Amino acid sequence: MSEYLIEVNNLGKRFPIKGGLLGREVGAVNAVNNVSFKIKKGETLGLVGESGCGKTTLGRSILRLIEPTSGEIIFNGKNILEYNAAEMRAVRRKMQIIFQDPYASLNPRMTIGDILAEPMEIHGLHMDKTARRKRLFELLNQVQLPSDALNKYPHEFSGGQRQRICIARALAVEPEFIVCDEPVSALDVSVQAQVVNLLMDLQKELGLTYLFIAHDLKVVEYISNRVAVMYLGNMIEVAESSELYGHAKHPYTKALFSAIPHASTKGRAGRIILEGDIPSPMNPPTGCHFNPRCWNATEECRKIFPPVTNASPTHQYRCYNPIQ
Ligand SMILES: Nc1ncnc2c1ncn2[C@@H]1O[C@H](COP(=O)(O)OP(=O)(O)OP(=O)(O)O)[C@@H](O)[C@H]1O
Numbered sequence: 386m387s388e389y390l391i392e393v394n395n396l397g398k399r400f401p402i403k404g405g406l407l408g409r410e411v412g413a414v415n416a417v418n419n420v421s422f423k424i425k426k427g428e429t430l431g432l433v434g435e436s437g438c439g440k441t442t443l444g445r446s447i448l449r450l451i452e453p454t455s456g457e458i459i460f461n462g463k464n465i466l467e468y469n470a471a472e473m474r475a476v477r478r479k480m481q482i483i484f485q486d487p488y489a490s491l492n493p494r495m496t497i498g499d500i501l502a503e504p505m506e507i508h509g510l511h512m513d514k515t516a517r518r519k520r521l522f523e524l525l526n527q528v529q530l531p532s533d534a535l536n537k538y539p540h541e542f543s544g545g546q547r548q549r550i551c552i553a554r555a556l557a558v559e560p561e562f563i564v565c566d567e568p569v570s571a572l573d574v575s576v577q578a579q580v581v582n583l584l585m586d587l588q589k590e591l592g593l594t595y596l597f598i599a600h601d602l603k604v605v606e607y608i609s610n611r612v613a614v615m616y617l618g619n620m621i622e623v624a625e626s627s628e629l630y631g632h633a634k635h636p637y638t639k640a641l642f643s644a645i646p647h648a649s650t651k652g653r654a655g656r657i658i659l660e661g662d663i664p665s666p667m668n669p670p671t672g673c674h675f676n677p678r679c680w681n682a683t684e685e686c687r688k689i690f691p692p693v694t695n696a697s698p699t700h701q702y703r704c705y706n707p708i709q
């Protein structure tokens with residue numbers, strides 16, 4: 386068995402844009418382009434990048450909640466893009482997702498007990514009544530919610546508690562891999578740390594593997610073993626989180642991380658203000674998509690998209706003129 390739980394190879398997702406009276410295709414957004422990465426069992430890969438760079442599309446494509454246009458997703462050694470509906474249903478139990486908005490993702494008319502029981506029902510787990518109840522209490526306990534929560538409704542809980550309910554619902558089917566799509570961004574700052582710590586405790590206890598999408602780089606650094614940076618649909622750098630803070634190779638990563646004070650730079654790193662807007666993903670610049678905003682760009686950068694370079698076995702980037 387490979388030490389990697391999940392391996393994504395050259396994954397692509399293209400959204401056709403239709404227009405006009407006849408609904409003809411007038412363009413397309415390559416929301417995810419040729420993205421490759423691996424995550425070891427029990428590891429967290431953080432995923433960062435500006436709004437619209439394709440993080441959610443990538444996360445959902447890996448679970449086939451959005452059908453990818455190209456590439457491979459190897460989960461436990463098998464390419465799940467070749468799975469039929471029945472095989473996919475079985476593997477879906479092992480791959481769950483937690484969303485940003487715990488308000489929108491819980492049915493207000495269902496009790497917490499029903500919300501947590503639903504995925505077990507779908508997958509035929511703990512069908513015996515006593516076993517089901519035992520499992521429901523176990524889940525509440527795992528996410529540190531009181532046991533009288535089962536008969537209550539989502540509106541009776543705070544934002545942080547609702548996210549705990551969403552986490553319990555994901556855990557109900559005993560997953561191995563969870564895509565966390567900005568799971569704390571909508572929560573009060575004071576509650577964010579508690580939910581992040583809960584996710585980390587659960588990871589240790591249950592051996593979970595995470596893809597953790599976030600805007601907040603501090604949160605990402607805290608929870609992730611490695612961090613991947615996306616820009617306009619492409620993964621442009623991936624490395625251990627401490628490495629990205631101190632020794633980013635791609636100018637975009639450097640700019641992104643320069644915005645936050647950090648111990649490795651003694652909080653004195655000059656903040657890099659990026660000039661220019663994010664280009665339209667429908668019509669990205671040729672060559673490296675970052676070249677119009679890059680202070681290091683040369684002729685080469687305007688021609689061909691940069692290939693992957695290894696800075697070390699755990700640090701890859703796509704740039705012709707990396708930061709030294
Ligand atoms: N269903 C869709 N049809 C067409 N384009 C889409 C669709 N979903 C996403 N896109 C486009 O794909 C690109 C990536 O969007 P995505 O939501 O994955 O970004 P993101 O990195 O998650 O952004 P945010 O940080 O705001 O959540 C954007 O340009 C978006 O407009």
Ligand SMILES: [Mg+2]
Pocket residue numbers: 440441442
């Ligand atoms: Mg998103």
